[in-house]
Amino acid sequence: MNLEELIATEELCERYSVEHTFIRSLNKSGLIEVVIVEKREYVHCDKMAEFEKLLRLHFNLDINLEGLEAIKHLLDRQNELKEENLALRNRLGLYE
Amino acid sequence: MEFIDYYKTLELDKSATKADVKKAYRRLARKYHPDLNPDDESSKKRFQQINEANEVLSDPEKRKKFDEYGKDWQHADQFEQQKQQRGQQRGGAGGFGGGQRQSYSGSFDDDNFSDFFETMFGGGARSRGTGRSPQFKGQDFNAELQLNLTDVYTSHKQTLTVNGKSLRLTIPAGVENGQTIKITGHGGPGAQGGPKGDLFITFKILNNTKFKREKENLHSNVDLDFYTALLGGEITIDTYNGKVKLPIKPETQSGTRVKLKGKGFPKYKMEGEFGDLFITYNITVPTDLSSKEKELYTELQKLRS
Numbered sequence: 521m522n523l524e525e526l527i528a529t530e531e532l533c534e535r536y537s538v539e540h541t542f543i544r545s546l547n548k549s550g551l552i553e554v555v556i557v558e559k560r561e562y563v564h565c566d567k568m569a570e571f572e573k574l575l576r577l578h579f580n581l582d583i584n585l586e587g588l589e590a591i592k593h594l595l596d597r598q599n600e601l602k603e604e605n606l607a608l609r610n611r612l613g614l615y616e
Numbered sequence: 617m618e619f620i621d622y623y624k625t626l627e628l629d630k631s632a633t634k635a636d637v638k639k640a641y642r643r644l645a646r647k648y649h650p651d652l653n654p655d656d657e658s659s660k661k662r663f664q665q666i667n668e669a670n671e672v673l674s675d676p677e678k679r680k681k682f683d684e685y686g687k688d689w690q691h692a693d694q695f696e697q698q699k700q701q702r703g704q705q706r707g708g709a710g711g712f713g714g715g716q717r718q719s720y721s722g723s724f725d726d727d728n729f730s731d732f733f734e735t736m737f738g739g740g741a742r743s744r745g746t747g748r749s750p751q752f753k754g755q756d757f758n759a760e761l762q763l764n765l766t767d768v769y770t771s772h773k774q775t776l777t778v779n780g781k782s783l784r785l786t787i788p789a790g791v792e793n794g795q796t797i798k799i800t801g802h803g804g805p806g807a808q809g810g811p812k813g814d815l816f817i818t819f820k821i822l823n824n825t826k827f828k829r830e831k832e833n834l835h836s837n838v839d840l841d842f843y844t845a846l847l848g849g850e851i852t853i854d855t856y857n858g859k860v861k862l863p864i865k866p867e868t869q870s871g872t873r874v875k876l877k878g879k880g881f882p883k884y885k886m887e888g889e890f891g892d893l894f895i896t897y898n899i900t901v902p903t904d905l906s907s908k909e910k911e912l913y914t915e916l917q918k919l920r921s
Contacts, residue, residue, distance in 0.1 A: 569814075572753055573651045581646050591652065598654075606794040613793075614828045614835055 526562035529554065536575055546574060549589050620732045622669035622682060630683070634674065641670040655758070668733050754813035755804030761817050763787070764824040769856070769882065778802065778815060785817075790832060790884035793821035827856060832891025834880045840868065840897040855879045855893055862895070870899040 529543050543563070547554040552571055554561050563571060577583045577591060623630055626640040644666045646652070653659035672678045759778055771789045775782055783802060791797070796818045803813020827834040838853050848866035852859050855876065862874070873896045880891030905913070 569753065576752075577649070577651055581649060582642060583646075595652075595654070610793055611830055613823070614830055 523557065523562075525565050526555065526557065527565055527568070529561040529563060532563060532571070536572075538575065542578075545585055546571075546588075549585055551585075551588055551592055618732065619686075620665070620668070620730060622672050625665050625669035626673060628673070632673070634676075637670065637673045641666065641674070645670075665730075668729055671729075672733070752807040752810045753803075754806040754810065756813040757803045757815045759815065759817050760820055761787075762820045762822065763791075764822050765827075765829065766824055768819075768821060776817075783815070787819075788885055789882040790886075791819050791821070792831065792884065793819065793829075795819050795884075825856070826854070827893075829881055832881045832883045832889075834891065834893045835896070836893065837896050837898050839900050840864065840870075842899060842901050844868075845870075845897065845899045853895060856881070868897060868899070870897060872897045 529540060532538070532543060533540050543552065543554065543561075546552040551574055552563060552567055554563055556562070574588055574592075577588060578585075583591065623632065626632075626637060626644065628636060628640050632640070645663065648659045648663040648666060650656075650660045650663055653663075672682050757778060759776070761774075761776065768787065768789060768791050771786060773784055773786050775784045777783070781802075783799070785799060796816050799815040799817065801812045802815035806812055823829060827836050829835075834856060836854075838851070840851065843849075844851060844864050845868045846866065848868070849864050850861055851864055852861050856879065860876070860879070862876075873894055876893040876895065878890045879893035883889040883891060902909070
């Protein structure tokens with residue numbers, strides 16, 4: 521993995537004013553993937569939008585970790601259904 | 617510019633306490649938060665109103681000003697001036713602090729406050745950007761781009777105007793109807809020095825051809841005359857990029873489907889690769905038969921039975 525695409529968790533803690541334990545908890549719950557390179561923890565830059573979303577939901581709306589897990593699961597499911605719906609609509613065009 | 621009743625927005629009455637405001641904001645924000653309602657413009661708009669109402673009602677100074685002038689807000693500045701002249705006012709209305717973490721600062725830029733808010737409290741009245749607030753990525757923009765199917769047969773460059781800015785982008789061949797692509801860093805400005813948001817473009821592809829498209833494959837119905845279907849032969853058909861001759865097997869049935877490999881649509885982001893063209897035969901039966909034809913067909917029918 522390219523180091524340039526990774527953001528150190530300490531940097532994230534500093535920038536977003538969050539505790540390191542928060543990022544660890546997100547990682548433990550499978551909400552954010554933390555990669556370890558030479559004993560340092562990083563988050564991939566592609567995951568930043570997801571990370572910020574979880575941060576907003578947690579701090580703005582007071583949603584706890586269990587809530588975040590449930591929301592993520594439902595949003596992922598919603599996304600899958602949206603894609604399936606789109607594929608079916610495009611397929612339906614064949615018979616119209 | 618319309619008067620906005622912030623109490624109504626938060627479903628509260630005027631006697632609501634600070635705790636009531638917070639509770640109402642949380643309750644409504646959980647319902648309408650853009651992160652929980654992706655791609656839902658009405659929820660986003662409602663959330664902006666809720667956020668604005670919270671910004672005012674959770675701040676004692678702003679709430680006081682709002683309560684005081686209410687529907688007479690258009691004259692608020694005049695009243696303030698008069699007060700100042702009388703020496704009854706100690707400070708201005710700007711510079712509200714607070715650094716409330718509960719306000720949504722992610723996908724929310726300065727343009728999202730109503731004109732009413734701007735007039736009543738001024739542009740500098742927002743309570744963000746104080747202290748060690750976290751940086752947030754800017755607002756993601758969503759745009760829809762309508763193209764004809766013929767436009768996406770080849771990759772091409774197109775200039776778009778998004779929020780007053782021109783953007784030249786390459787539209788890859790084979791992009792699908794409903795597909796969304798992300799243009800990194802072309803969204804709204806970040807909050808507290810955070811990075812810019814992204815631009816999401818959803819393609820609406822209008823089919824202006826006689827072919828039906830399913831991903832990279834194309835489908836077409838071709839009329840086949842009765843005699844060629846029965847005895848076999850050769851027909852010329854249209855493909856997307858020209859005509860081809862197609863041999864027809866004797867005794868071909870209506871609804872028979874043949875595949876023309878590589879004659880479909882370009883595969884998305886796979887240069888030089890194409891899907892297939894599927895031809896479905898629709899056999900046409902002769903009409904207006906002469907008496908001689910009828911006689912011969914009857915004879916043929918007898919042979920089959």
